[in-house]
Amino acid sequence: MSETYYxxxxxxxxxxxxxxxTWEKLTEQFWLxxxxxxxxxxxxxxxxxxxxxxxxxxxxxxxxxxxxxxxENGMDELKKDVRTSHEEAVLxxxxxxxxxxxxxxxSIFSTxxxxxxxxxxxxxTNTNPYLQKKAERxxxxxxxxxxxxxxxxxxxxxxxxxxxxFYTPLYYLGNNKLxxxxxxxxxxxxxxxxxxxxxxxxxQLGFNELPEEEQAxxxxxxxDLLYELYENEEKYTEQLYDGIGWTxxxxxxxxxxxxKALMNLGQDPLFPDGASDVNxxxxxxxxxxxxxxxxxxxxGNGYLLGSVEAMQEDDYLIGMD
Numbered sequence: 001m002s003e004t005y006y007x008x009x010x011x012x013x014x015x016x017x018x019x020x021x022t023w024e025k026l027t028e029q030f031w032l033x034x035x036x037x038x039x040x041x042x043x044x045x046x047x048x049x050x051x052x053x054x055x056x057x058x059x060x061x062x063x064x065x066x067x068x069x070x071x072e073n074g075m076d077e078l079k080k081d082v083r084t085s086h087e088e089a090v091l092x093x094x095x096x097x098x099x100x101x102x103x104x105x106x107s108i109f110s111t112x113x114x115x116x117x118x119x120x121x122x123x124x125t126n127t128n129p130y131l132q133k134k135a136e137r138x139x140x141x142x143x144x145x146x147x148x149x150x151x152x153x154x155x156x157x158x159x160x161x162x163x164x165x166f167y168t169p170l171y172y173l174g175n176n177k178l179x180x181x182x183x184x185x186x187x188x189x190x191x192x193x194x195x196x197x198x199x200x201x202x203x204q205l206g207f208n209e210l211p212e213e214e215q216a217x218x219x220x221x222x223x224d225l226l227y228e229l230y231e232n233e234e235k236y237t238e239q240l241y242d243g244i245g246w247t248x249x250x251x252x253x254x255x256x257x258x259x260k261a262l263m264n265l266g267q268d269p270l271f272p273d274g275a276s277d278v279n280x281x282x283x284x285x286x287x288x289x290x291x292x293x294x295x296x297x298x299x300g301n302g303y304l305l306g307s308v309e310a311m312q313e314d315d316y317l318i319g320m321d
Contacts, residue, residue: 009085019086022198026093029194031187033104036180038111044177045112051243056178057113058240059165061125064105066157066165069135071098073142074154078199081147087202094195101188108181130236134161134229141225148210151203152222152265156229159196159261160254164237167250167282174281182285189286200264207266219267226258226270249279 014020045053075095082088109118125131138161141153166185173182207215233254241247252273259269275283 170285
């Protein structure tokens with residue numbers, strides 16, 4: 001018998017059951033932006049002020065940048081340090097969905113904005129100093145960090161840094177506006193909650209293998225990074241939201257989700273903010289079920305997928321038991 005040059009992946013010999021359960025969850029909740037009737041939000045869109053419209057464009061531009069970073073660089077870097085072949089398959093799925101997320105924002109733009117407005121959004125996104133700083137900081141860790149540092153950066157991006165942008169559509173959804181735009185965001189949040197918990201779980205496996213001294217050093221690095229990112233995120237939030245008066249509410253939401261990121265990594269929360277401190281309108285937006293239960297039906301019975309589920313606290317803890 002000749003020597004093995006390349007090994008086939010065997011899904012009947014699972015090394016880590018979390019790989020299999022995460023793959024199944026991600027494939028069960030697969031979706032595409034083209035199935036959501038964004039044009040139904042045009043009446044709501046026309047009623048927003050010019051300042052509100054600009055805010056929506058800018059937050060989605062920022063989210064596009066971060067999803068682009070995850071799909072083009074982040075997952076490639078994480079795949080260099082997988083523990084199992086099944087983990088690489090899960091990361092391939094995550095990488096594809098990050099591309100779907102990035103494209104979804106362009107679908108929103110093409111529905112709501114003119115070409116000139118879209119050009120302005122991307123010009124703002126590609127030159128905003130706070131956006132560029134967080135993209136650069138995360139990407140430098142992807143390029144130069146240790147395998148565990150890369151996982152920390154990824155979880156902070158997915159479970160924390162996205163949420164300054166998610167706040168806006170969730171606020172409108174809680175006020176019964178832009179329901180289909182917000183539905184895309186809820187689908188993205190549902191994905192990101194799985195991504196963050198899965199990568200956080202893989203981090204914990206490696207972290208628990210470290211000697212205590214190395215654990216302590218890495219924890220110091222982790223919390224220092226979070227402080228650094230939060231300080232930049234405060235400035236980004238002020239720039240976006242000062243004009244509309246939501247800044248402090250958004251910062252509370254950020255701190256709440258920073259704690260979620262730390263929990264995904266198996267660490268203690270840093271901030272005192274809990275779910276009860278977040279604007280209840282926004283929390284209501286997260287927990288509201290889909291208004292389009294059958295939006296997948298148009299592509300036939302072979303494409304029967306689950307509807308958008310209400311986000312629950314334990315969605316952040318998938319597989320962590």
